[in-house]
Amino acid sequence: MKVLVVGAGMYVAGRGTRGLGTILPALAQASRAGEVRGVTVVATQPENGPLIEQAASRVNALLGTSLEASYLSLRGTLAATLAGLHFDCAIVCVPDHLHFEVAQQLMGLGIHCLIVKPLTPTLEEARRLVGLQEARGLHCAVEFHKRFDEQNLLVRKAIREGRLGRLLYLVVAYSQRIDLPLQTFRAWADRTNIFQYLGVHYVDLIYFLTGFRPARAMAVGTRGVLDGRGVKTFDSVHATVVWQGAQPGEEMITQFAVGWVDPASTSALSDQRFVLVGSEGRMELDQKDRGVTLVTQAEGIESLNPYFSMILEDAGGAPAFQGYGYRSIERFLLDVGDVIAGRVEAKALEASRPTLRQSLVSTAVVEAVNQSLRAGGEWRPVDDPA
Ligand SMILES: NC(=O)c1ccc[n+]([C@@H]2O[C@H](COP(=O)([O-])OP(=O)(O)OC[C@H]3O[C@@H](n4cnc5c(N)ncnc54)[C@H](O)[C@@H]3O)[C@@H](O)[C@H]2O)c1
Known part of the structure; x- marks a missing residue:
């Protein structure tokens, strides 16, 4: 799968911390099993480019993976920035007040989305996202790990x-x-x-x-x-x-x-x-x-x-990114894989996942x-x- 990540901050790649965040290491780990083929990160500042590049190469070195991660700066709207590109799913990790605007554009392009919490600050915005998701038959969830x-x-x-x-x-x-x-x-x-x-x-x-x-x-x-x-x-x-x-x-x-x-x-x-x-x-x-x-x-x-989320070695010395933070992201990637392959319908996941409808609560x-x-x-x- 080609995965889009919107946002290049602390939770994506460890900006401002000594760590590597959660989302990028999770995608590298998932690339090992073949679930993820490449990642494009989109955010606002051009200086995020080197940060993503360094974070990806550190993660790849630690995990022994070869995830390809590229960076794009937002130019105009998100839809305009993504014109001509194809993604199977997206992870939305921008500040709380922007979740609606970003998720709405991505879902309008027919992209399955995992949105970090909180879904949105208002019920009106959240309901509009649920309407869009259901109309497009997408699988969307909130990253309630x-x-x-x-x-x-x-x-x-x-x-x-x-x-x-x-x-x-x-x-x-x-x-x-x-x-x-x-x-x-x-x-x-x-x-x-x-x-x-x-x-x-x-x-x-x-x-x-x-x-x-x-x-x-x-x-x-x-x-x-x-x-x-x-x-x-x-x-x-x-x-x-x-x-x-x-x-x-x-x-x-x-x-x-x-x-x-x-x-x-x-x-x-x-x-x-x-x-x-x-x-x-x-x-x-x-x-x-x-x-x-x-x-x-x-x-x-x-x-x-x-x-929660950490690179730990198994008894044989093989490193893996693991924990409930990882499993939450992995679950979304596996579900999207199933929906795309026609093995499951998005609405069948409604009862058992932190979907947008469940997150209205x-x-x-x-x-x-x-x-x-x-x-x-x-x-x-x-x-x-x-
Ligand atoms: N689930 C968790 O445990 C957890 C932990 C930390 C943060 N979060 C959530 O993740 C979200 C982001 O947090 P963070 O820690 O990465 O914050 P951050 O401030 O470190 O990063 C925000 C990123 O969003 C980018 N951005 C801002 N506006 C944008 C736009 N219009 N389009 C594209 N990119 C844009 C910025 O360039 C930056 O890279 C917040 O909603 C926060 O609540 C969740």
């Missing part, structure tokens, strides 16, 4: 087996280092907020785990640290979302404390944990501390998560939370897209 984390699959199993009883409440604490809004995402941090950019992961996860539908939401936030350093956005957002189960009166309350002002010296990029309590049990997950701590003179203390919650933040914390109904 937490659905592929074994820890979360274990929670889903415990819920389904009834071990927790009736679900009552869930509390999430999720935060990232301050250098993300101050440096890495400075160009667009004031166009999003930490709930929309990060909290959305757990909104989708709660829907995936429980199948409950969101009913209403309220949110307040703290400000001042980032404002004082020129990035006009909330330091943290504190949201309560009430969900409705399948049975009448079956309500679950979830609370989110999400922030991005953690010290740059904290031991992991993401601090993330949640507790889920039901009438018959409780489950606690520390998703930052996976039990691995590395302390070095050079880097200090690091809490490493070997399960998290988009609706993001929209209600954003409305509540603007209204000083008033409750807002969630416009359930069911």
Whole structure:
């Protein structure tokens, strides 16, 4: 398959970090099995060209692959930039507020799309994308990789087996280092907020785990640290979302404390944990501390998560890019391969993938939370897209 990637930033190729990102290594890994034949990256700045070239050659050297990756600077519209080129699918990885515009153009060209979270900031945009996708018979999904984390699959199993009883409440604490809004995402941090950019992961996860539908939401936030350093956005957002189960009166309350002002010296990029309590049990997950701590003179203390996305060698010394971040992208590539070959229809994947239609749920919650933040914390109904 020929794969288009729109965006050349941190998540694609590790811009501004010591790492190589997630998307480019995943595509190189997939090229090993023959799923990917070549990659074209499109973004706005010409200086991304050398960055992509260097990242691809580092990835190829580490994995022993020979992925061909080229770079194109955006000239005029995306459709004009891509004129005369053919792609089997695309991965959209641009700032949150541009997901709609980019995905709409690609889907208009009949290209299957994987879009990084959040799908879009508004339900209206997300619904338009679903309409376009269904009209064109495309397979499109959101890269909600937490659905592929074994820890979360274990929670889903415990819920389904009834071990927790009736679900009552869930509390999430999720935060990232301050250098993300101050440096890495400075160009667009004031166009999003930490709930929309990060909290959305757990909104989708709660829907995936429980199948409950969101009913209403309220949110307040703290400000001042980032404002004082020129990035006009909330330091943290504190949201309560009430969900409705399948049975009448079956309500679950979830609370989110999400922030991005953690010290740059904290031991992991993401601090993330949640507790889920039901009438018959409780489950606690520390998703930052996976039990691995590395302390070095050079880097200090690091809490490493070997399960997300990393190049690791097997016992025989063969390196592979692996983890739930990889599996999420691999799943999309395999699905697109099946759809193109006629082995499966796109709509048959609707029930079991983080499709655009499934992602209307998290988009609706993001929209209600954003409305509540603007209204000083008033409750807002969630416009359930069911
Ligand atoms: N799933 C995850 O865990 C995860 C992690 C990080 C970021 N993200 C999401 O990925 C998206 C991008 O994040 P990032 O970390 O790569 O950000 P980044 O700021 O490092 O990169 C953004 C890239 O988009 C490009 N770009 C901007 N406007 C464009 C346009 N109109 N057309 C084409 N390219 C354009 C820029 O040139 C840049 O290369 C965001 O929506 C973010 O929320 C997801």
